[in-house]
Amino acid sequence: MDIQEKELFRRNLGQHSRKINQLLARYGVKFGIYKNGTFKEQLFPYDPIPRVIEKDEFAVLEKGLKQRVTALNLFLKDIYTKKQILKDGVVPEEFVYAGSGFLAQCDGFVPPEGIFSHISGIDLVKGKDGQWYILEDNLRIPSGASYPMIARDLMRKATPQTFENVHIEDNRNYAELLRRTMDHVNRGGLNVILTPGRFNAAYFEHSYLAEKIGAHLTDGSDLFVERDGLYFRDVEGNRERVGAVYRRISDEYLDPMNFNPESVIGVPHIFDVYRKGGVALLNAPGNGVADDKGIYYFVPKMIRYYLGEDAIIPNAPTYLVYYEKDRDYVLLNFSRLVIKDVAEAGGYGVFFGKDMDAEKQDAFKKLIQKEPRRFIAQEVIDFQDLDLYDEGNIVSRKADLRAFVLMDDEPVVWKSGLTRFTRNPASFVVNSSQGGGFKDTWVLA
Amino acid sequence: MGTGVTQARMFEDQINFAGKHDMEKYALSKTHTDELYWLGRYTERVYTSLDLFASVFDEMIDGDPEAYKVMLRNLEIADIYADKKDFNKRYCFDRSNPDSIRYSLERCFDNAVIMRELIGSASLSYIQEAIYEMDTAEKSESPMIDLQGVQDLIVAFWGMTDDVILDERVRNLLKVGKIVERIDLYSRMNKDMKRIAREVERLQGRIDKSGIVYDRKRLQRMSDISHADRHPSFDDYQMIVENVESLI
Known part of the structure; x- marks a missing residue:
């Protein structure tokens, strides 16, 4: 496409902005924030002009993301078992033990199939020189996949001819990938999504993913532990074994008997069942030790240490x-x-x-x-601006990309991602909690 | 011509595309059972309250400006309103007033939003849209016109749940809540006993399929009263209210 064609293409997509945002509001695509102690739900502004990643470019990203998540999983396994990387002086001990991410309760335990980070959200930016940089790893409870999923669904309705003419990887398979990830580690029983409740910032995502993967969504009040099993109790008092829990509750609130005793949103003794191998928890508790901003510095060293390779995607300096x-x-x-x-x-x-x-x-x-x-x-990386449609005008704003890597038999990179942008022309901060919006990410097929 | 398996798969895909919620083996929690029942009740409360409001609103245009007081008395709602203007505003739109239609609509949403995986995004979207329509009506120069939109969306919600929810218990729980609320409101408003009898019959046909625990004797009493071959008395209506309120 030449410049004029590109401009026209963007305008054609941009003109759907109002209607798609109305539909997203109707489907409850919101996030909650607490301001001055009050909970408020806000719409997550969507811009229809996508981030487009060429097939070859994505192939490099895919390779780099798989490499990184593989190394991070190996690091987690090492830290909670042999601690060889500490003994070899590659990562200083204080960076592991001084932060709040390391959970002593997890020491010596390897989760089902040896997977710690089942769903990893890796934040990247693309520099003006075309180089991608990793900004942050999110290995605890990364959110955001549901937004491009639902936006894609609506955009296909709005402009079917675009999707006929441009060959884009379909991102609506995320639910299938997630279900496979859960099934892979399921210890026998139901798949459940455990949410802190509707006043959580990402509640839309919890409920949407539960719908899409056909899992129970529960705040934990229907779950209980008996002997070495976790069970779901139905209205007639029957119980059904739970085999995997995609928990969207942070470690400290997960189990009041093992972590914060004041937690009222967790499930008592769920962690004990997990340690005995009775249920899989996605992601594994204790992953915070690997996605700490201090540990981030050492990830390229981990890649070299565990895989004997140089990092394919570099960290920001x-x-x-x-x-x-x-x-x-x-x-x-x-x-x-x-x-x-x-x-x-x-x-x-x-x-x-x-x-x-x-x-x-x-x-x-x-x-x-x-x-x-x-x-x-x-x-400060002078990362690329992306075009967005702003009341009839095309303007440029800073944007990042959250890529998702799901761990099944091997890491699978979702061929899409959440592109977040700042609406403030002077800002580099793209987070939704700071007023940012989102775009779909098109990976060309 | 594909094989049977392929055809079955194609059919499954079509079903999924239409947003059906095939969870026939889905274990229902006690919490969800309650929420479904109350979602049914609140949707009906919004729908019928809007009907009642429309009727009183019309009556007050050129008739008794205090006609709303009768409605409030029948529904046992505290008369906290200064006059008809205040009533028109606060009975419809006051979020902090537990007797308002807005309040009931928000309770619909509270119950619906935590069951997206059961009722489906498409169904939930109608409740969300009804809230937006209520916002529009609140700011409107002619709120009655926009409130019609709220009613339309409630009807669309019911239609959508019928269409997309394949689990019979889930549909029946919603409907039981809806019919219970309707019987309650109709009886309080001393509506035609034949209409109430019809709703009681519908409830009898539905309630056992929902799996909800209820008092059979009370349901029988409601049926006996509503089908009695006599002109209904005030006490008859009161008896139905009493029984329907203690049914579940």
Whole structure:
């Protein structure tokens, strides 16, 4: 396509914006946020101009993502068993044990089929030079796949001729991939999605995926543990064995008998059944040890250590202020770096040096010297803008990509992904909780 | 000509494409059973309350401006309204008023949204759309016209659940809730006893298929009263209300 044809193509897609967003609202495509202690549901703005990834380009991404998730799974297995990578000094012990991600309760246990991260959400950006960079790994409860799924379904209705003419990988197979992932580790029994409830930020996704994969959606009140089994209790008092739980509850609330005793949303003793091999939990508890922003720095080293390969997709250039050499660099180049608090997520705890005045910079520099384990610093990647349709105009905004890798017999990369964009032209923060929107991701067939 | 297996698969695909919810072996939890029953009740409450409101609204245009008070008394709703204008606004749209139609509609949504996997996104979308329509009506210069849209969407919801939910228990639980609420409201409003008798018959044909636990004697009493060969008294209506309220 030449430039004019591309422009026309984008406008043709863009004109469906209002109607598709209305339909998404009708289907309840929302996310919840708490502001000043009050829960509010917000629509997740959708832009019909997709991110398009060429077949060959995606093939490289696919290879790189499989490589990364394989290494991360090996790391998790190693950390909770032999800890060889620590003994060999590739990752410093304090990065594993000092954070909140390592769960002592999981030590010595390998989950069914040896899989820790069944559903991995890997955040990437594409630099202006065309190079993709990994920004973050999400191995606990990554969300977002449902949004491009439902958007694709609606866009196919809105503009069938586009999908006739452009050969795009169909992304509506995500439910099938997820079901296969669950079946693969199922210990015999029902597949269940465990949700914290309708006031969770990602509740739409929990309920939509339950519908699409034909799983029970429960807040845990219908689940109970007896002996070495987890059961679902029906209205007549009958019980049915549960074989796999796709839990969308964080580790600390999963089981009040093993983790936070004040949790009212978990299932008492579910973790005991899991440790005895009676039920599979997706993703495995304790995965936080591998997706910590501090550990992120070491992922290319893990790939080299476990697989003997160089990372196919590089990290964004990252500095650990924990290391003196890196710390010196960060202090010297503070104003052009982005500083991230390793304990934060969702776009929070991200600070741009350029946005601080001299006084604030000094205060921040003192803080990172005092708490070097708490922060990482990264070069600000000038990542590519994507076009979006804004009330009749085509404008450019920063966007990232969350790719999903599901672990069955082997890692499978979903041929789509959630592209998130910022609506603020001056911002690099794309998170929905910060007002961002989303696009579908088309992988050309 | 394909093989039987292929044809079966094609049929299955068509069913899935249409958004059917084939969960015949789906174990229903106690929570979902309650939610389905109450979803049925609240949808009917919204639908019939809108009917009642439309009737009173019309009556108050050129008739008794306090006609709404009779309706409130019959329904045992506290009269917290300053006048008919206040009634028209708050009875329909006040989210904080547990007797308002808006409040009932939001309870429909509360029950529906946690059962997407049972009732399907397509069904749920009608309840969501009804809420948006209610928002529109609230801001409208002619709310009665827009409220018609809310009723239409409730009817569409019922139609959609009939169409997409293959699990008979799920459909029956919704319908039992709906009929129970209708009998309750009709009796409170002293509607034609023949209409109430018809609803009681429908309930008798449906309730055992839902698997819900209920008081058989009360259902029989409701049937006896509604089918009695006499002019119904105030006490007859009251007896039906009492029995239907304690049925489940």
